[in-house]
Amino acid sequence: MFSWLKKEGEKTESIENVVEGLKRIYKTKLLPLELHYQFHDFHSPQLEEPDFDAKPMILLVGQYSTGKTTFIKYLLERDFPGIRIGPEPTTDRFIAVMFDEKEGMIPGNALVVDPKKQFRPLSKFGNAFLNRFQCSTVNSPVLRGISIVDTPGILSGEKQRVDRGYDFTGVLEWFAERVDRIILLFDAHKLDISDEFRRSIEALRGHDDKIRIVLNKADMIDHQQLMRVYGALMWSLGKVLQTPEVARVYIGSFWDQPLRYDVNRRLFEDEEQDLFRDMQSLPRNAALRKLNDLIKRARLAKVHAYIVSELRKEMPSMFGKDGKKKELIKNLGQVYDRIQREQQISPGDFPDIKKMQETLANHDFTKFHPLKPKLLEVVDHMLATDIARLMDMIPQEDVNIVTEPLIKGKHLTTTNNIYFA
Secondary structure, X not given: OOEEOOOOOHHHHHHHHHHHHHHHHHHHHHXXXXXXXXXXXXXXXXXXXXXXXXXXXXXXXXXXXXXXXXXXXXXXXXXXXXXXXXXXXXXXXXXXXXXXXXXXXXXXXXXXXXXXXXXXHHHHHHHHHHOOEEEEEXXXXXXXXXXXXXXXXXXXXXXXXXXXXXXXXXXXXHHHHHOOEEEEEEEOOEOOOOHXXXXXXXXXXXXXXXXXXXXXXXXXXXXXXXXXXXHHHHHHHHXXXXXXXXXXXXXXXXXXXXXOOHHHHHHHHHHHHXXXXXXXXXXXXXXXXXXXXXXXXXXXHHHHHHHHHHHHHHOOOOOOHHHHHHHHHHOHHHHHHHHHHHHOOOHHHOOOHHHHHHHHOOOOHHHOOOOOHHHHHHHHHHHHHHHHHHXXXXXXXXXXXXXXXXOOXXXXXXXXXXXXX
16 A cells, blocks of 8 residues: 655654653653652553654554444555454454564564553553454555554443443553554444443543544445445534534545445545645654654643642541541542632643542542642753743744655555655
């Protein structure tokens, strides 16, 4: 489908310097704040070096038989170890498809102890998940610049959610925080959004800038039906995403078979070009995405510090601690409002109140630390000065790169392979 052009010199060196700078400021300036206020117990595990060094990742999410695994095969133009494709729910595990000259499969338990890979924090989801997690290594030029994560097909009904044996939406949240693109796939023949799919989409909230929506198998219906299906999908997405803006939907048929209805060929070609052009930009923008995610993390860590210290301040010194704790958890919204007014913080920076209440129930408020302004000043300085300096180091896109990429595919009329950094 496409390959990666190695580009040597100043640009690559600059990006490496940005990543090294991110590692340094995280460890010296943000991590002390996170540790002091138990941030990792509430929100996200501590970042390790592989989190900064990792290639851009694409996460595929969708209901069963929407073509997630076939989409990966279409990108790679070949099979990968562990591939299973069928009309029934065939992919029953999370599969990280990554580059390696030696092809094979690495099981989940071995994967999470590998210090060179970024999956170590996934061990918290237990053996039930790790038995359903693997890495497929493939010697493909596509994977030199990105990694792709295939997910189990999402089913309907409460029974399937319980029977998985692990926190499916929790795993999705973990990946969503770390990937560069989240592709939601829909089948043109089944647009219903099941309960679990709705929960999965809700778990991706806060990462809207990473989400791309694909209406797959669009060649199986004629142009009149396609117009109606597109309208129905937009209506369904509006109810689930709950945003006033209309989501961008890419329409196509991402597999290597001839088109069934040829009338929309030009549309599919243009949509495919747009989607792959977006994916091409990921390696170039990887450092910028890591920097953006670190800024979001720093803002959340600051708000968390205010919340935890406020709860500690409200606790009595001697008697009635349990009763006060329950009262504070119940009235957490009032605590949010107070902090918002006093510190002039936007409501959008606060963590989800229900999740915060659930996590707080398992903590001893008396062990929380009071506010330590020095730690917050260091993070403020990091955001104002260090981050700005790193931003200046990120080079602008090279104008000499091909700006109108052509993707070589089975149903495309172009014959040019695309190479990009």
